[in-house]
Amino acid sequence: MERVEVILGILAIVALFVATRLYNLGLLPLTGSEATAISWGLQAQHARDWSDWLVAVREGAQPLHSWLLVPVLGLPLDRVQAARLLSVSSGAVTLVLVYLLTRRLFGRAQALAAALLFVCTPLTLVHDRFAFSSALLGAAALLVLWRTLNWCEQPGGKSAATLGLALGAALLTSLHALSLLLVIPGAALIWRPASLRRWWTLANAYMLAGLLFSVVYTDPFAGADEGAQSSGRTAPKLATGSSVEWMTSTWALGKASRTYLTEPFFVLLGGGLAAAGSIGLQRVLRKLAEQGRGHGRGTASRAPAWPPERSSRTHTLGNGVGHTNGRGTTETVAAAKWRGLGVCSLWAAGSAIGMLAGESAPASADLVFVAVAAFPVAGLGLSWLAASPIRLLEIVTGLAGRARPAASWRTQGATAGTVLGLCLGPAAVWDWSLLTNPTTVAWHADSQLGSDRARYIEGQQSGYGLPDLAEHLREAAAHRPIVVFTEDIAGMPRDGLRALLSDTPMLELAVSPQGVPVAARLAQRLGNSYRAASTGAMLFYLVSDSRGGATERTFRDKNPGVRAVKSVVKPGGASRLVLYEIPWQPPGNDRWLNPVPRFGDRIALRGYALTATTYRAEGTVEITLYWEAEATPAASFTVFTHIVTDDPGQKIGQLDQLPLGGGRTTTTWRPREIITDTYAVQIDPNAPPGAYRLIVGMYRFETLARLPVSLGSDPLRDSSYELAEIILTSS
Structure with missing residues (x-):
């Protein structure tokens, strides 16, 4: 394709992506999963300590999505739309990777076709417009594939480091990415077997990914039964899973794919993956066997080209350099395409197995993880079918290799338009309904996956x-x-x-x-x-x-x-x-203070509750204090509650203890959190009747130094606050 045509095609696809992702972005109702993710992001945004950043881990999820929500939730936008912008951004990254990866494997025309399919497919459109982690996981998975190919061609420390970072990001997004640990060596075996001779650099990438993933274990709940790391199946569960369970889950996902990919695209994609995967892997294995038998000869048998190719150009991978196979010789375009088909097929199959291996039932949103690796294959098939009716006729009639007439640009254009219309027409109708009135969309419903209409539109x-x-x-x-x-x-x-x-x-x-x-x-x-x-x-x-x-x-x-x-x-x-x-009637013994006394520069006493003000000797004064931290205190303070006379140092009752008996030290108080702290002060049985003062304050146990207390701008004497007058009677 000419450079100008490619640029115009890219601009048109980008414009279509922006329009379909941003138009009526707030029209879809907020879902429970979105709301939970946003609440995690808000908690991280107002984090008191590291545990607030790992709230997603304690709820059984991976934390990267909630971390990335923090900056977008700070935008001056509606929170729901701001959170969905993260998915739109993830979809944009995936679009770029789909184009670059397809161009690298198959060529420019195929890359444009794959990018167009990605933009128009209902599956990606839906999940680019919801604040789910599925769009982010799809981008991370495709980035891992991109960096895997880079490592295969240059298996050094730098490429291993970038692969490890991409894999770590995928693992911090979802545990489905664990399947990539097994797929990466298989992809390397298909794309460039010689790269595995430097297996230790791949091991370094895995170690770096594991180091990033280990951040979830800094939370004490990560290893608990209810934690995130218990949500995936262990190896014994994978081995003992019933075949019926696997088959029903696979069938359910297939039906969901048919809904969200639309039937023409589903047939194109599914059929292409199945054929390319089976034939491509056979060719690769046969090639490896031939290499083993002919090791040292310096030549390679040449496989017949598919699709039929007349050119003997070497595959450039988009960078102008011929692709070199594991023996140092140069491959044809067709041979490199076969390897690319094998890699994409293995990647999609491995991702599907990893998704089905999860402990919880897979959802339709999980399909994005599988589908992203299939778009290059679909782009290849679509561009090939649309290239020339003569080529299609050759394949159907088995006349490949004979001389064929050159098709005019009008014929090629008509064929391309017909193929695009058949594949994208149903998707365009589906997409328009989603963008204008989501309640009319034919959402997927299945007993295994549940109803997306209930989940997104009608349900609780x-x-x-x-x-x-x-x-x-x-x-x-x-x-x-x-x-x-x-x-x-x-x-x-x-x-x-x-x-x-x-x-x-x-x-x-x-x-x-x-x-x-x-x-x-x-x-x-x-x-x-x-x-x-x-x-x-x-x-x-x-x-x-x-x-x-x-x-x-x-x-x-x-x-x-x-x-x-x-x-x-x-x-x-x-x-x-x-x-x-x-309706609710508040209790009558609570008193809220105005103005509010402040202890130091971070703690305020908002109010208190006193059961009574008149007592007898040997009685107990029960008092509840309502503290509020305006900022988390840097040190632990002990609270003192004293019943004193006007003479300094004369006490008839005293109780000093940490807040909540040590259950909530001041260093654990969150900003704006009200701490309800109860004390029972025993009165000295020898105390004479009279009027006494009930005072409260705080001090450092290590130094006995009291926190200064102020009321407005006025400091209070003795660094204490008088709550009430206590009357002691003789009977």
């Missing part, structure tokens, strides 16, 4: 209608403080509200365990939600369930007197979101 994990409810809550919070409760289950609606409403002024998000009344949860006096509720904030609870479902019935039974204020029915009518207002 769909956030359809959630932005409207979030806007209603923002308007309520603009006039009065509110607290919004949800069930403490990952996904919708808990993480959806976190994604949309975190950091909203005068709005606190809280959770309540399943089946626990909100009043009982508040009675535990935990966190910012209790502080806001006890000072008059309105209380809401958001339920995601079918109309009259078990979750909604349980909530209403456990919380009598609630009132539904707003509901949104999702498409299909099978599920809905309901916002309830909860």
